[in-house]
Amino acid sequence: MVARGRLSERAAEFFAVDDQWVRPGGIGPQDLVVGAATFAFGVVSVELLRSVGTFEGVRGTWWVHWLVIATASALLVVRRRWPLTVLALAGAHMFLTGVLIPTLMGQVPLQMAYFFAIFSGVAWARSRRQMLAVVGVVMAFMALWLAWQFSLGRSLETLADELGLVDDRPGLLGPATAAVLLTALINVLYFGGAVLGGQVAWRSARQTTRLAAQAATIARQTAALQERAVLEERLRIARELHDVVAHHVSVIGVQAAAGRRMLGRDEQSVATALAQVEESSRDAVDEMRRLVGTLRAPAGDAPSAGAPRAPEPSWSEIGALAEPSLGDRLRVGYDLVESPPGAAGTLPAALGTSLYRIVQEAVTNVRRHSTATRAQIVLRVDRVATPPYAEVEVTDDGRPRNGTSGSGLGLLGVRERAAARRAVVDIGPRSVGGFRVRVRFPLADGSPAAAPAPAPAEAGAE
Template identity: 55%
Template sequence: MPSRDVAVTRRLAAFFALEDDWSRPMPPLGASDVATGVGLEAIGILTLELARSAGAFEDVDSPWWVIYLVMSAAALPLVWRRRFPLAVAVYLATHMFVTGVTMAPVMGQLSLQICYFVGLFSAMAWGRSRRTALLVSGAILAFMLSWLAWQFAVGSGLQQFVDENDDAESHGFLPPIPSVVLLTYVVNVVYFLGAIVGGQVAWRSARQRGALATQAATIAAQSDTLRRRAVVDERLRIARELHDVVGHHVSVIGVQAAGARRVLDHDQAAASDALGTIEESSREAVTQMRSLLGTLREIEQDVDGGSLSGRAPEPGVDDLPALVASRNDDRLTTTYDVVTDRDGGPGRLPRPVALSLYRTAQEALANIVRHSTARRASVTLRVVEDASTPYAEVEVLDDGRPRSGTSGSGLGLLGIRERVASHRGECDIGPRATHGFRVRVRVPLRGGEDGSAGA
C-alpha cells in the first residue's frame, strides 16, 4: 500500500506539473477577454430576468437591480481572468460564498455557476506557478466543501428538505436525507474538480504548444547553422580544388617552360611542343578556375535554395591516365597501372571517392615535379570489391629525394589528409624505407563514406 500511495502521488504531481518551472506567457488584455466578460454579463442578465419573471426569486428580499448588480460583479471581472487568474478565482469564490449566504436562489442560477466555473478553470489554466495555482484552487475546493458541510450540519439546508418532504418515503437503497447529502457532495465535487482538472489540461496543452514552438525555433536556428556550415564546407572544398588545379597546372607550365628554354636554340620543334603544352595547360587552368569561382559566387543562392547542384563537372579516376601522361617528359617518366578484382571496378566508384583519388594523385605528382629529384614515378589504382572490407586505393611512388630550397606550404598534403578523413579512410604519406617518397590513400567503399564527403 505505501508504494501504491507513492505511485499515485507521483502521478498526480506529474499531471499537475509541480516540478515544471515553465510559466505560461501573460497575454495582453484583448478583445476576446472583453467579449467573454460582456457576453457572460448579457447572458446572465437575460437568464436572471427570465428566472425572476418565473418567480424563482420570491424568497429574495433584495430589489431586482441588486440581483443584476450581483450578476455584473461576477461576470465583468472575468475580463481579467488571464492576466490575474488567481486573484479573480479568489474573488469569485468569495462572491459565491457571500451570494450563497445572502441570496442562495440567485447564487444557484446557471449563469452565475458558469462564472464561478470559468474563474476556477482560469486559475489552473493561466496560473503562473503550478504549485501556487494548485494550492489556491485546492483551498477554494476545501472551503466550498466545508461550507457545504456547515450548511448541512448547522444551517438550513436539511431543515428545508425536511419541511418540503415531511412524509417522503425512501424509494432506493438509502434514506432520503443521506441521499440528498451525498448527491449534493457528488455534484459539487464534480463541479469544482472538473474546473480544476479542465484548467490543468488546458495548461498542459499550452505547455505542449510552447514546447513545440521552442523546438520549431531551435530547428530553424539549427537549419540556419547547417546552411552556414554548408557554405563554409563548400568554400573549403573549392579552396582545395583551386589549390590542386593551380598547383598542378603551374607545375606543368614551369616544367615545360624550363624544357623549352633548354632546347630553344638547337631543337625548335621540341620547344614548340613545350610551348603548346604550356598554352594548353594555362588555358585549362583558367577554365577550371573560372568554373570554381563561378561556383563560389553561386554558393549563397544554392544553399538558400536547399541545393548545391551548381557545381562544375569534376574529374575522376577515368581521368588518371591523361593526368599521368601529362607528367611524362624528358626529366620524369611516369607509369599508370590499374589493379582490380572485378571488371569495371573503377567505373563503379562513387563520384566523391573518385574525385578524392584523382586529387590525391594530382597533388602527389605536382609535388614530385616541384620538390623532388625523382626520375621515375608510378601511379597505381587498386579497387578491391570482394574483400571483407571493400576499398579503393591510389598509390604514388617516386625514386627521388627532396630538392633543396623547394619546401612547400604543406597545404596540399593537408588537403589530402582532409579528403581521406572525410571518407574515414587511411592515409600513408612519407619517405620510403629504401629511397623515394610514397603517397598512399585507401578509402572504404561501403559504410565509410557518407555520400557527400570529399565532394
C-alpha cells in the same frame, strides 16, 4: 496501499506537480472584453429576472446586485495575471453570495464567472504544487459547505417523517434525499469540470510551447546544415580549383622552360612544347569555367548551353598523370593492383574523383617543390581484405627544393578529402629518402560489383 500509491502517482503525473514550465500570462485587451461582456450579460439577465418577479423578497437592492456582478466580472479581467488569487477569491465570492443572496448566486452569469475563474486558476497557475494546494483548500471548503447543507436537508426530512407530514413518496428516495444527491452530482461535475478542464488547457499550452520550441530548433538546425553544406561545397570547389590550377600551371611551366631552352636550336621541339602549353592552358581554362559555372548557377538550375559538360576525372585517368612531357625531368611510374581482378571498376565515381585529385596534387608537388627525378604512383583496390579498401600512394626519391615552399593548401585539401570519407592519411618523408603521400579509403562491404573498367596503360619510367 499499493493501489492508493499508484493512484497518487498518476494524479501527480496528470497535474505535472514537478514540471518547472511556467505559462506566461498577463492582462490584455481580450481580458477587458471578457470582463465587460460578463458584466453586461449579468446585469441584463438580473434585470430581466427582476422584471418577472424572480428577485421579489430577495435581500439587497439593484445596485447591490450590480456590485456583486461587477466584482465577479473583475476577477475574470485579472484571472491570467494572478490566477491562484482569483481562484481563491472566486471561492470566497461564491460562498458569501450564496449565504447572503443565494438567489443571485444561482443565476447563470455568476455561475459562469465562478466556473471560468476556477478554470483559469488551474490553467494559468505558475506553480502546479501551489495550484493543487489552493484548489484542495477551496474544494474542501465547498465540500464542507455542501455537507452542512445536506445534513440540514436530511434533518428536515427526518423531522417531517416523524411528524407524519410526508406521506407520499413518488420516487425511490425522499424529496430531500433526492435533492441532496442531485445537488452533490451537479457540484461534482461543476467543480470537477473546471479543475480538469483547466489542467487539460495547461497541458495543451505546454505541448504547444514545446512543439514551437522544437520547430524553432529544427529551423535553426536546418539553417546551420544549409550553411554547412554551402561551406563544404565552397571548400570542395576551392580544392578542385587549387588542384586544377596547380597541376596545369606546373605543366605549363615545365613546357615553357623546355621550349625556351630549345629556342633557336630545335624548332620542332619548341613547337611541341608550345602545343603542350596551349593544350594545358585550354584544359585549365575549361575546368575553371566549369567550377565557376557551378558557383554562379542557382541551386537546381541546369548548366547553361555554353558551359563545359566534361565529366569529373576518375581513377582510370590516373595513368595520364604519369605520362612524360617534353622537358620534364621527373619520370613517373604507375601500377594498378586489384584484388580480385577488375575490382577498381566497382569504385564509386565520387571516390574515383578523389583518388585522381589526390594523385594530381601529389605529383604536382613533386614537380614544383622536390629535387626528385623519379616518382611512383600505386593504386590498390582490395575487396578481399577485411575491411576492403582503396588506397593510393605516391612516393618520390627527392628532397625539398630550396625557395619553393608552397602554401600548404594542397596537402590540406588532401586531408579534407580523406576526412570526408573517413580515410587514413600518411603524409611525410620516408626513412629511405624521399616523400610519401598515402591515403586509404574504406570500402563498404558487399558493394554491388559494376562492370570492370578497362585497366589503363601503365606509364613506366623512361
